[in-house]
Amino acid sequence: MLSEQSLNPRIGAALVVGGGIGGMQAALDLAAGGIKVYLVDSRPAIGGVMAQLDKTFPTNDCAMCTMAPRLVEIGRHRDIEILTLSDVQSIRGQPGNFHVTVKKRPRFVNETKCTGCGTCVANCPVRNDVQPLDVPRVELEPAYRDKVAEIVRRHRERHGPLMPILQEVNTAFNYFPASVLSYIAQETGYPFSHVYRIATFYNAFSVVPRGKFVINVCMGTTCYVRGSQRLMERFSDTLKIKPEETSPDLLFTLKAVRCIGCCGLAPAAMVGDTVYGKLTVKEVSGIANKYRGANGHGQTHAG
Amino acid sequence: MAKLTLDELRKKRAEAQKGIYLREGEFRGKIIVHMGTCGIAAGARGIVAAFLEELERSGTKDIMVTTSGCAGLCSKEPMATVEMLNTPPVKYGELTPDKARNIFKEHIVGGTAVAAYALGMGSERGA
Amino acid sequence: MAARRIELMLCTGTGCVAGGAFRIKQALEEEIARHGLPDEVSLVATGCNGFCGQGPLLVALPEKIFYGWLKTEDIPFLVQEHFLKGRPVQKLMFTPPEKKEPIPLLGDIPFFNKQMLLVLRNKGLIDPEKIEDYLARDGYAALEKVLTSMSPEDVIEEITKSGLRGRGGAGFPTGVKWKVCRNELKTPKYVICNCDEGDPGAYMDRSVFESDPHAVIEGQTIAGYAIGAAHGYIYVRSEYPLAIKRMQIALDQAQEYGLLGENILGTGFSFDLEIREGSGAFVCGEETSLIHSIEGKSPEPRQRPPFPAQVGIWGCPTVINNVETLANVPIIVTRGAEWYSQIGTATSKGTKIFSLVGKINNTGLIEVPMGITLREIVYEIGGGIPGNKQFKAVQTGGPSGGCIPNSLIDLPIDYESLKEVGSMMGSGGMIVMDEDTCMVDVSKFFIQFTNDESCGKCTVCRDGSDALLEVLTRITEGQGMSGDMEFLEELGLAIKDGSMCGLGQTLPNPVLSTLKYFRDEYEAHITEKRCPAKVCKNLIAYWIDPQLCQACLICHRECPAESIYGEKQMVHVIDQNKCTKCGTCLDVCPPRFSAVKKLSGEPVPAVERGIKVERKKKPARPEQEKVQV
Numbered sequence A: 001m002l003s004e005q006s007l008n009p010r011i012g013a014a015l016v017v018g019g020g021i022g023g024m025q026a027a028l029d030l031a032a033g034g035i036k037v038y039l040v041d042s043r044p045a046i047g048g049v050m051a052q053l054d055k056t057f058p059t060n061d062c063a064m065c066t067m068a069p070r071l072v073e074i075g076r077h078r079d080i081e082i083l084t085l086s087d088v089q090s091i092r093g094q095p096g097n098f099h100v101t102v103k104k105r106p107r108f109v110n111e112t113k114c115t116g117c118g119t120c121v122a123n124c125p126v127r128n129d130v131q132p133l134d135v136p137r138v139e140l141e142p143a144y145r146d147k148v149a150e151i152v153r154r155h156r157e158r159h160g161p162l163m164p165i166l167q168e169v170n171t172a173f174n175y176f177p178a179s180v181l182s183y184i185a186q187e188t189g190y191p192f193s194h195v196y197r198i199a200t201f202y203n204a205f206s207v208v209p210r211g212k213f214v215i216n217v218c219m220g221t222t223c224y225v226r227g228s229q230r231l232m233e234r235f236s237d238t239l240k241i242k243p244e245e246t247s248p249d250l251l252f253t254l255k256a257v258r259c260i261g262c263c264g265l266a267p268a269a270m271v272g273d274t275v276y277g278k279l280t281v282k283e284v285s286g287i288a289n290k291y292r293g294a295n296g297h298g299q300t301h302a303g
Numbered sequence B: 001m002a003k004l005t006l007d008e009l010r011k012k013r014a015e016a017q018k019g020i021y022l023r024e025g026e027f028r029g030k031i032i033v034h035m036g037t038c039g040i041a042a043g044a045r046g047i048v049a050a051f052l053e054e055l056e057r058s059g060t061k062d063i064m065v066t067t068s069g070c071a072g073l074c075s076k077e078p079m080a081t082v083e084m085l086n087t088p089p090v091k092y093g094e095l096t097p098d099k100a101r102n103i104f105k106e107h108i109v110g111g112t113a114v115a116a117y118a119l120g121m122g123s124e125r126g127a
Numbered sequence C: 001m002a003a004r005r006i007e008l009m010l011c012t013g014t015g016c017v018a019g020g021a022f023r024i025k026q027a028l029e030e031e032i033a034r035h036g037l038p039d040e041v042s043l044v045a046t047g048c049n050g051f052c053g054q055g056p057l058l059v060a061l062p063e064k065i066f067y068g069w070l071k072t073e074d075i076p077f078l079v080q081e082h083f084l085k086g087r088p089v090q091k092l093m094f095t096p097p098e099k100k101e102p103i104p105l106l107g108d109i110p111f112f113n114k115q116m117l118l119v120l121r122n123k124g125l126i127d128p129e130k131i132e133d134y135l136a137r138d139g140y141a142a143l144e145k146v147l148t149s150m151s152p153e154d155v156i157e158e159i160t161k162s163g164l165r166g167r168g169g170a171g172f173p174t175g176v177k178w179k180v181c182r183n184e185l186k187t188p189k190y191v192i193c194n195c196d197e198g199d200p201g202a203y204m205d206r207s208v209f210e211s212d213p214h215a216v217i218e219g220q221t222i223a224g225y226a227i228g229a230a231h232g233y234i235y236v237r238s239e240y241p242l243a244i245k246r247m248q249i250a251l252d253q254a255q256e257y258g259l260l261g262e263n264i265l266g267t268g269f270s271f272d273l274e275i276r277e278g279s280g281a282f283v284c285g286e287e288t289s290l291i292h293s294i295e296g297k298s299p300e301p302r303q304r305p306p307f308p309a310q311v312g313i314w315g316c317p318t319v320i321n322n323v324e325t326l327a328n329v330p331i332i333v334t335r336g337a338e339w340y341s342q343i344g345t346a347t348s349k350g351t352k353i354f355s356l357v358g359k360i361n362n363t364g365l366i367e368v369p370m371g372i373t374l375r376e377i378v379y380e381i382g383g384g385i386p387g388n389k390q391f392k393a394v395q396t397g398g399p400s401g402g403c404i405p406n407s408l409i410d411l412p413i414d415y416e417s418l419k420e421v422g423s424m425m426g427s428g429g430m431i432v433m434d435e436d437t438c439m440v441d442v443s444k445f446f447i448q449f450t451n452d453e454s455c456g457k458c459t460v461c462r463d464g465s466d467a468l469l470e471v472l473t474r475i476t477e478g479q480g481m482s483g484d485m486e487f488l489e490e491l492g493l494a495i496k497d498g499s500m501c502g503l504g505q506t507l508p509n510p511v512l513s514t515l516k517y518f519r520d521e522y523e524a525h526i527t528e529k530r531c532p533a534k535v536c537k538n539l540i541a542y543w544i545d546p547q548l549c550q551a552c553l554i555c556h557r558e559c560p561a562e563s564i565y566g567e568k569q570m571v572h573v574i575d576q577n578k579c580t581k582c583g584t585c586l587d588v589c590p591p592r593f594s595a596v597k598k599l600s601g602e603p604v605p606a607v608e609r610g611i612k613v614e615r616k617k618k619p620a621r622p623e624q625e626k627v628q629v
């Protein structure tokens, strides 16, 4: 019987598209198997992203140390032909027998003569400088201006100013209005993306408005074992919001926290600085009413 | 306040120690002033104050002054019992602040019971 | 201060404050004034006493009479009887459950007398907001000794000899860490005190801050001297407002007295401290992550080495120590390494503070020598399990630890033995679980926690915990399949291997240890669709026993889902389709009837509506029954 291979004889060479670390290894493995390889990369050099890294995860190995031997080997290998600045235009055929068209872009440098001395780079009058975008200065709304400016001023000169600033602003407004974050980024010189990352990392921060009273129901181990799940459900029922949500009147936010350090009083909840310990499901509505009352509307706790 | 030097720190510490001796928990003896309603009416509060004053003046640290209920001998109030370690307790009756001071000097500091005011030695329970 | 005859040590730790300690304080002050006693009786607001389960509480000196569960109404009587007339009030004393006789003296209460106080030596004895109180208890004597008679190398030598190991979890020898940092050439150097305490169920670091902040300052200053640092940070989580406040007061006082700052005590050594707050991220307790957090970087851990002792905050050599580790330092310096190293076991020296919480009679903070057995902790100090329930397991080490089963109750507690049984010391949370705790649910709880808190840097930790959670959730919902347990085990080991920081490396521990010791519970969930502890909602049903129901209508009224049929004289029936399994009916059913039952793994017997109640004897006006929830 004729094997599949004899019907579709594999002829010619292999083509590897992309000269990153994966492509390089593939090319080397193929070449080691005696196959002629074309290694195509659209950039001016092979190496890919790894060439830009200092260390690689998870072993923290030096990226260049992993790559360099392969780069050298590929450069020397007789069966590997490197096609840089090249794009694959079309592929025809089927597995085992492809016809690929590759278009090579001009390099404007004679590769056979170039010694890689770098003089041209140093002397080229056109620089690849990044032109900063014309970002308009952020002006804060009057509601935030003075307070935020004052907080930023107080901490700006400190070593590591970002956390203290964010903490104070978060305490002052209960959340970060977007303009305030941009303002902090501008004033401290951190990129906005970084400030935003920090502002969304910590549980105590929020980028959406939160209620005047944040009800923290402890979901730490002890409280959990002692039934805080049911407290949470009851709070959720009473306030008509789900955990991590804020009531439409901006009065309450319901939050699960992981241990407030009152495990002796489990199950516990904390509103502001006030801790409620040994809570039972029955007390929940009383607590909610107390804060409703404290805000001047709604009914106060009867009796 | 100015920063402390080593000597000043030691001085401060010694001074602070006077304030907390009750918490150290080692006592050589105990003065119990009986403060039932009868005792208070007869002036037991003054006796307590007198003992405390003496305690402070002498800088003694290992004596505790406590109160207890009526000793059952209301006619002899105000009364106090002095219990020094390893000696039988002594009950004193019909005290005045001056007598209290005397007891403090002679019995507590000096170590000999003041027979003149003593009602009896040893406890009725024999403890 | 004048001599007094009574000192009242009122606990004002967070626990007792939540119970109303400040109201008690006010009431006491008023009553004492009313009886004209202010010259004889003084009131001291101390930090956490430890016996948090009894709070609000006070200890009356000099006899050390312990009063717990105080209410403001009790105060007038207490002041008049005890503090004026000298008759201690029995009904406010501690009475162990199932006993009648109260135990008046603090020293006689088993919760206290089994403990050994080194770090907590000042707990309940000083006012944490007064530096004088700390000084009086030989405070800053260790600093004095170090600055006047010891070289930094001597200090490190002493700490090394004492055998002190880090109390933050991993148990790294503190002396070695200091030495590495001292030997680094780069300056300046820093000392950081780690009070992030993210382990749910542990609160000893908070308690130390609240009851004895100066001990930490002193220890940290000594650490600074030993490694050659001039500046330090105290990193506290923002969930601890009272701890932050007291520490700030203590710092201000130490600065005022010149115990911090330039040229301390005229010795030429300068050292300063600053508080930085965390904002609620568990991973920030990890040392490299903590450093990033202070620096204002994205608080993800990084690969070690280099260790923080080599390259730490602002790129400088940094020693990070746990609160308890630092609080151990002064006492080691004053009493000597020799003395300290006699306490504990061969490899773990000294004492450890545990927070004994959960299903246990005496909840609170305990400090015990290393090597004490679990049995002593649970049954002697903890006073056993409430309600005569069966002890099932102790969870130690927080989300990184594991569950230690009943069969290992004679295990001596130290770093190595805990590790051996698949748990770890962690920061010292000890959560006691009884027969009503479902181990599958608990391990799901921990994975939920770590899954939430994973910073997302490592794929295995981020996605692996997702996968674990998915399987565990499925099992608790009754959708478990055969092969699930093997999958959990395999994935757990893979996560351990593939994660970079301690969070990922230890995250599977709760699952692996419960799989090891409570395999039968997993099997019951998966094959029988039964939750033995009757916790997992999808596997249980509430049912009213028609033989026991006395038609009191309470559950009918209280049911939030209105799923209980009930009429006078008629047996109540739960509509299983409407029931949300909130458990309210079980709570409110009067204990005399106990008609509401939880069922699991068996069909719910059908009960017709309209069956007349079988009266055993006429219950006394059940409608006005006061119900204890």
Ligand SMILES: Cc1cc2nc3c(=O)[nH]c(=O)nc-3n(C[C@H](O)[C@H](O)[C@H](O)COP(=O)(O)O)c2cc1C
Pocket (backbone or CB within 6 Å): C165, C166, C167, C168, C169, C170, C171, C172, C174, C194, C195, C196, C197, C198, C199, C282, C283, C284, C285, C286, C287, C288, C320, C321, C322, C323, C325, C326, C427, C501, C502, C503
């Ligand atoms: C996920 C994670 C959380 C941690 N949380 C804490 C913590 O809350 N408190 C603490 O002192 N150490 C914590 N640690 C340990 C610290 O990384 C560090 O080992 C410790 O602070 C060193 O101090 P020590 O030598 O005194 O124990 C945590 C570690 C990990 C991996």
Ligand code: FES
Pocket (backbone or CB within 6 Å): A218, A219, A220, A221, A222, A223, A224, A258, A259, A260, A261, A262, A263, A264, A266, A267, A268, C200, C201, C202
């Ligand atoms: S677990 Fe809830 S306060 Fe600690």
